[in-house]
Amino acid sequence: xxxxxMGIGLVVAPLCAAGLxxxxxxxxxxxxxxxxxxGIGANIGLGQQLRIGLGLLATGALACAIxxxxxxxxxxxxxxxxxxxxxxxxxxxxxxxLLVAAAAxxxxxxxxxxxxxLPAGRVTAAVMIVAMGLLQLGLSQEQGAAALGxxxxxxxxxxxxxxxxxxxxxxxxxxxIMLGVALVSSVLLEPATGGIExxxxx
Amino acid sequence: xxxPLLLILLGIVLAISAFALRARGWIPxxxxxxxxxLLAAVALGIVLGEPFExxxxxxxxxxxxxxxxxxxxxxxxxxxxxxxxxxxGAILLASGWVSDAPRRLASVGLLxxxxxxxxxxxxxxxxxxxxxxxxxxxxxxxxxxxDGRGGRAPxxxxxxxxxxxxxxxxxGWLIEVGGASVSPESPVRAASVLLAxxxxxxxxxxxxxxxxxxxxxxxxxxxxxxxxxxxQTGGLFLLVNSxxxxxxxxxxxxxxxxLRGIGLLMIGLGGLWCLVERRAPRLIAYTLLVDFGISLLAxxxxxxxxxxxxxxxxxxxxxxxxxxxxxVTHLFAAGPSDSQAGRSIRKVPAAAAxxxxxxxxxxxxxxxxxGRWMTLGNAQGGDVTAAAAVVFGLGATWLAIGRxxxxxxxxxxxxxxxxxxxxxxxxVVGSATIVLxxxxxxxxxxxxxxxxxxxxxx
Numbered sequence: 001x002x003x004x005x006m007g008i009g010l011v012v013a014p015l016c017a018a019g020l021x022x023x024x025x026x027x028x029x030x031x032x033x034x035x036x037x038x039g040i041g042a043n044i045g046l047g048q049q050l051r052i053g054l055g056l057l058a059t060g061a062l063a064c065a066i067x068x069x070x071x072x073x074x075x076x077x078x079x080x081x082x083x084x085x086x087x088x089x090x091x092x093x094x095x096x097x098l099l100v101a102a103a104a105x106x107x108x109x110x111x112x113x114x115x116x117x118l119p120a121g122r123v124t125a126a127v128m129i130v131a132m133g134l135l136q137l138g139l140s141q142e143q144g145a146a147a148l149g150x151x152x153x154x155x156x157x158x159x160x161x162x163x164x165x166x167x168x169x170x171x172x173x174x175x176x177i178m179l180g181v182a183l184v185s186s187v188l189l190e191p192a193t194g195g196i197e198x199x200x201x202x
Numbered sequence: 203x204x205x206p207l208l209l210i211l212l213g214i215v216l217a218i219s220a221f222a223l224r225a226r227g228w229i230p231x232x233x234x235x236x237x238x239x240l241l242a243a244v245a246l247g248i249v250l251g252e253p254f255e256x257x258x259x260x261x262x263x264x265x266x267x268x269x270x271x272x273x274x275x276x277x278x279x280x281x282x283x284x285x286x287x288x289x290x291g292a293i294l295l296a297s298g299w300v301s302d303a304p305r306r307l308a309s310v311g312l313l314x315x316x317x318x319x320x321x322x323x324x325x326x327x328x329x330x331x332x333x334x335x336x337x338x339x340x341x342x343x344x345x346x347x348x349d350g351r352g353g354r355a356p357x358x359x360x361x362x363x364x365x366x367x368x369x370x371x372x373x374g375w376l377i378e379v380g381g382a383s384v385s386p387e388s389p390v391r392a393a394s395v396l397l398a399x400x401x402x403x404x405x406x407x408x409x410x411x412x413x414x415x416x417x418x419x420x421x422x423x424x425x426x427x428x429x430x431x432x433x434q435t436g437g438l439f440l441l442v443n444s445x446x447x448x449x450x451x452x453x454x455x456x457x458x459x460x461l462r463g464i465g466l467l468m469i470g471l472g473g474l475w476c477l478v479e480r481r482a483p484r485l486i487a488y489t490l491l492v493d494f495g496i497s498l499l500a501x502x503x504x505x506x507x508x509x510x511x512x513x514x515x516x517x518x519x520x521x522x523x524x525x526x527x528x529x530v531t532h533l534f535a536a537g538p539s540d541s542q543a544g545r546s547i548r549k550v551p552a553a554a555a556x557x558x559x560x561x562x563x564x565x566x567x568x569x570x571x572x573g574r575w576m577t578l579g580n581a582q583g584g585d586v587t588a589a590a591a592v593v594f595g596l597g598a599t600w601l602a603i604g605r606x607x608x609x610x611x612x613x614x615x616x617x618x619x620x621x622x623x624x625x626x627x628x629x630v631v632g633s634a635t636i637v638l639x640x641x642x643x644x645x646x647x648x649x650x651x652x653x654x655x656x657x658x659x660x
Binding site for chain 1: 269270271272328329332333335336339340342343346351352354356357358360361364365367368371372375
């Protein structure tokens with residue numbers, strides 16, 4: 001049962017990460033980001049240390065909540081709105097996601113069993129989540145998309161790095177980085193008219 | 203109580219005060235710049251491990267502070283570096299008032315300096331890139347557009363430094379597992395690639411410099427140069443500290459070949475971009491790249507002199523940048539439109555901006571010249587490529603800044619009385635400092651030798 005839950009976590013997280021690239025609205029994107037953190041939290045919590053898994057889940061939930069506040073203030077912009085130069089068609093993005101996922105799988109799978117004491121499945125999942133996050137970063141330079149992509153990449157990195165370096169202090173610092181990314185992005189997502197600088201200078 | 207905890211608490215209190223009083227004219231800048239100097243003095247001068255008395259209260263400060271099983275330690279060799287970070291920041295923050303910088307820079311800037319100081323104190327070293335990345339994420343709050351909205355710079359800065367952090371963390375683990383070596387024969391050869399990638403990001407090597415050009419386009423001049431100078435100094439110090447701490451790294455010729463390679467790349471590309479660029483802020487971004495490249499080239503000499511030159515250049519950079527930013531902000535007199543065409547320029551700010559830019563480009567008789575001259579002197583004879591690169595970098599940046607100055611001279615000028623006496627005096631003092639340090643370089647480089655001797659001498 002435990003193994004099944006861990007396995008589900010490993011499948012759900014990369015799938016949610018891939019879905020982030022196709023999400024039509026920010027609400028769905030945030031739900032998918034939470035899915036990524038829930039998946040990796042379940043896997044690490046049940047397979048390694050429960051407190052690290054719960055910590056990751058809490059970090060993800062907090063980051064999503066902070067980003068939700070930022071998106072709410074900026075009127076929930078859709079994918080590609082603002083500065084982003086998002087390729088138009090969802091079919092194009094779906095094809096890109098499939099290609100990158102296949103490439104990540106192809107690169108990770110042969111070497112996955114040789115990295116530390118990590119299970120091969122976990123390494124492959126980590127590489128795929130990181131690849132999906134990087135894809136999101138490559139597809140848009142808008143602040144909201146960059147935050148979602150970067151948090152996905154950091155989540156994938158945590159899947160991998162927690163197995164190599166399970167130090168609690170490092171977990172705390174990396175959680176701080178993730179929350180910092182969410183908080184700063186949330187502040188910068190504010191509309192110009194209600195922006196902090198505008199208020200202070202005005 | 204421990205000294206690192208005292209520094210952090212004091213810094214946070216100062217940052218909160220600067221934030222709370224952000225609407226009070228020059229006060230937040232005084233708190234930020236004065237606070238930075240206070241923190242530098244505490245880091246450098248406080249007595250550790252022995253009781254001392256302040257206003258009748260006996261205090262004993264320890265060098266280390268343990269948090270979640272890891273430590274921040276104010277080691278003898280890192281005290282000067284921590285102090286150096288705060289003084290560099292203080293110079294730039296003092297310019298905040300003169301250059302009418304965004305008010306949040308005072309508090310956010312202090313927090314960035316604290317994160318970098320923590321990066322220099324943290325044990326084990328593997329935590330350093332995470333704290334530098336934290337400083338970069340904070341920096342995203344200030345490299346914003348004038349209306350307070352994020353443009354292209356914040357996401358680029360955030361992403362670049364987070365990726366650099368991940369690369370160095372993985373490299374650190376690989377080195378730990380595979381033995382302390384990154385040589386090609388080692389089973390952890392992949393570590394060298396990741397470490398090189400991470401360090402290249404932290405010292406702002408092209409193509410990881412795109413946030414720099416984006417912030418030069420969008421952000422206030424002082425916000426852009428503060429984040430660039432402070433983060434590059436953090437990356438440089440991580441490098442210098444690593445070289446001083448790890449014998450295997452210090453003795454590996456591949457490490458120095460890598461530093462030399464990225465130094466040459468930065469000078470070459472920065473110089474070429476200077477030649478084709480016409481916009482003043484971008485010109486400074488590319489001149490900064492050349493400056494960073496020359497300091498890395500000096501570091502690649504693998505001698506105490508090389509480290510001294512690199513640190514000397516890092517100490518002069520904030521002065522040049524602070525004077526340039528203060529000058530360029532007030533360059534143009536108020537006009538009927540936002541366009542600069544046909545508007546009058548103010549003489550004092552124009553002179554300050556030009557002197558700051560020339561110092562950054564290493565023009566003779568300015569503060570920035572001596573570092574380049576010493577790099578050139580060390581490279582001559584044995585290393586024709588390095589000497590040629592330095593000469594090219596100097597020529598390209600001088601030419602570009604000369605062209606910018608010629609463009610400015612076409613504008614009508616006014617005496618700048620509307621600028622205010624205090625700001626004019628500050629600009630004159632900044633400009634005079636650049637000239638004075640250009641005439642007496644031994645003051646700064648001599649102090650560096652004694653203050654950072656334990657670090658550069660190894």
